[in-house]
Amino acid sequence: xxxxxxxxxxxxxxxxxxxxxxxxxxxxxxxxxxxxxxxxxxxxxxxxxxxxxxxxxxxxxxxxxxxxxxxxxxxxxxxxxxxxxxxxxxxxxxxxxxxxxxxxxxxxxxxxxxxxxxxxxxxxxxxxxxxxxxxxxxxxxxxxxxxxxxxxxxxxxxxxxxxxxxxxxxxxxxxxxxxxxxxxxxxxxxxxxxxxxxxxxxxxxxxxxxxxxxxxxxxxxxxxxxxxxxxxxxxxxxxxxxxxxxxxxxxxxxxxxxxxx
Numbered sequence: 001x002x003x004x005x006x007x008x009x010x011x012x013x014x015x016x017x018x019x020x021x022x023x024x025x026x027x028x029x030x031x032x033x034x035x036x037x038x039x040x041x042x043x044x045x046x047x048x049x050x051x052x053x054x055x056x057x058x059x060x061x062x063x064x065x066x067x068x069x070x071x072x073x074x075x076x077x078x079x080x081x082x083x084x085x086x087x088x089x090x091x092x093x094x095x096x097x098x099x100x101x102x103x104x105x106x107x108x109x110x111x112x113x114x115x116x117x118x119x120x121x122x123x124x125x126x127x128x129x130x131x132x133x134x135x136x137x138x139x140x141x142x143x144x145x146x147x148x149x150x151x152x153x154x155x156x157x158x159x160x161x162x163x164x165x166x167x168x169x170x171x172x173x174x175x176x177x178x179x180x181x182x183x184x185x186x187x188x189x190x191x192x193x194x195x196x197x198x199x200x201x202x203x204x205x206x207x208x209x210x211x212x213x214x215x216x217x218x219x220x221x222x223x224x225x226x227x228x229x230x231x232x233x234x235x236x237x238x239x240x241x242x243x244x245x246x247x248x249x250x251x252x253x254x255x256x257x258x259x260x261x
Contacts, residue, residue, distance in 0.1 A: 022087055025104040034094040034139050042105030047133040049110055050191045056083040056108045062124040072187040078125060082109040092136040093227060101135050109134055112159050131158035144248040148172050150217030155207035157185055160192035162220065167198040175200045178207045208237060215243035222250040
């Protein structure tokens with residue numbers, strides 16, 4: 001596919017647009033609404049670092065040096081802190097809409113990578129992180145977190161962000177996490193436990209097999225490789241789980257009219 005030629009006029013227009021955005025940045029808030037253009041003050045974007053003190057880097061994940069990452073005991077997962085440079089656009093999304101965010105300074109983005117399942121794959125790490133604490137991920141997890149109450153079941157641990165936020169909610173009385181990978185759970189859970197305000201039970205197993213056997217008020221499902229690609233699977237899981245009152249899947253609420261921005 002042939003790209004649009006970058007004429008001097010187009011380059012100047014793009015430069016002026018980003019200069020305007022950088023000059024009109026606002027403080028980040030976990031409650032702010034999504035818009036196609038988010039212009040944020042870097043100093044206000046505070047995210048939780050599970051292993052504080054790692055040096056942030058924008059180098060390829062497989063080229064990071066000691067002190068820039070922490071690997072799980074079995075070597076299947078890598079935690080690192082990505083460096084997002086001032087003014088560099090970062091993709092955001094909401095439902096079927098896409099946009100960008102820019103920061104007026106450098107910011108850090110904690111991220112979790114997984115080694116490819118296929119041992120013949122020459123890549124040491126998957127190209128995209130399994131989870132990263134970008135504005136897009138924080139905003140699109142928010143509708144599920146707001147639904148949490150009573151006994152809430154979370155499928156998919158990731159970096160534990162949604163678990164920590166759910167455990168803060170007063171309407172939540174009990175939390176159960178269903179995580180497929182024991183190595184990830186054994187590695188991450190002890191690190192995030194100091195941040196949890198509720199007792200959390202962890203079940204190791206396939207969510208599609210475990211959740212239909214559980215009883216609860218809300219199930220939050222975030223086990224999909226891509227945003228919003230779990231419509232049919234969430235619906236099938238809901239129908240197979242009579243003991244759970246409400247279901248939410250990552251990306252499904254925004255794409256079905258539940259626009260809790």
